[in-house]
Amino acid sequence: MAMINSEQLKPPLKWAGGKRWLVPKLRLIWQDYQDYQLIEPFCGGLAIALGLVPQKAILNDVNFHLINFYQQLKKGLKSSILMANDADLYYQCRDRFNELIENNQSETQEAAILFYYLNRTGFNGLCRFNSQGKFNVPFGRYRSINYRDDFFAYKKLFQAWQFQWGDFEKIPVADHSFIYADPPYDVEFRQYAAGGFSWADQERLATWLAAQTAPTIASNQATPRILDLYQSLGFTVTTLSAPRRIACNGDRTPAKEMLAFRNLAAKDLLNT
Numbered sequence: 001m002a003m004i005n006s007e008q009l010k011p012p013l014k015w016a017g018g019k020r021w022l023v024p025k026l027r028l029i030w031q032d033y034q035d036y037q038l039i040e041p042f043c044g045g046l047a048i049a050l051g052l053v054p055q056k057a058i059l060n061d062v063n064f065h066l067i068n069f070y071q072q073l074k075k076g077l078k079s080s081i082l083m084a085n086d087a088d089l090y091y092q093c094r095d096r097f098n099e100l101i102e103n104n105q106s107e108t109q110e111a112a113i114l115f116y117y118l119n120r121t122g123f124n125g126l127c128r129f130n131s132q133g134k135f136n137v138p139f140g141r142y143r144s145i146n147y148r149d150d151f152f153a154y155k156k157l158f159q160a161w162q163f164q165w166g167d168f169e170k171i172p173v174a175d176h177s178f179i180y181a182d183p184p185y186d187v188e189f190r191q192y193a194a195g196g197f198s199w200a201d202q203e204r205l206a207t208w209l210a211a212q213t214a215p216t217i218a219s220n221q222a223t224p225r226i227l228d229l230y231q232s233l234g235f236t237v238t239t240l241s242a243p244r245r246i247a248c249n250g251d252r253t254p255a256k257e258m259l260a261f262r263n264l265a266a267k268d269l270l271n272t
Helices: 020-030 047-052 064-075 087-102 109-121 152-158 199-210 224-232 266-270
Strands: 037-040 056-061 161-165 177-181 216-221 236-245 254-262
Touching (some): 020 216, 037 047, 087 109, 199 216, 199 224
Parallel strands (some): 056 161, 177 216
16 A cells, blocks of 8 residues: 555545645654554545545545445446537436435436546536535536546555445544544535535534544634634644636636644644
């Protein structure tokens, strides 16, 4: 496993808000905890797990379809469907994916492959569902797309990792665990999974993280209330500029990211 690194095995999905840019900073801290179990309550596009390559991990997410995709990769997923950067094909596949959702057939290889194709081809790497739980991202506008049809390279690494779906409070946090939490951001768009992620969920997460004794890092958009929330719970809080930019109403200023730390030695914080 030590021979696998983030340059060799990259995240298989496009993921809005992905954290590959943060891996070098986290790796400086992680080097003192490499024998710990990595816990991610919101594993998203797997940029952190694939960047740190833990020997053991619990990778959780509230998005069931995302976890099914990773579980199918763990089994050895191979695609047999046509994948092309074509609008008609995209909407046909989106309809089929939503048909599987409606018929309770989301936990299948077909659903996993369709999820991958929709993710790679849809607008801006978004993952969005309506109030009925149906995928509703429109067709993207890419000049060209590279698709995988064989994901065998991920199978061996994933054997040591546990993928699970559900609420973060159900995650068992054993001794020698290291938590990195990157929830849906405190922004207007939160319909990442059916039900969304509300401000009450943000508060509940921060409170749950504060109750843990494990080394813990949380990230979020650095909104005033997020900063106040984590500071009030005793986290060491810092901000930094993210590589993405805020684009609402034409605003192109760099987005500010919060990192909140707890149960980490002072020397580890100096590395950030």
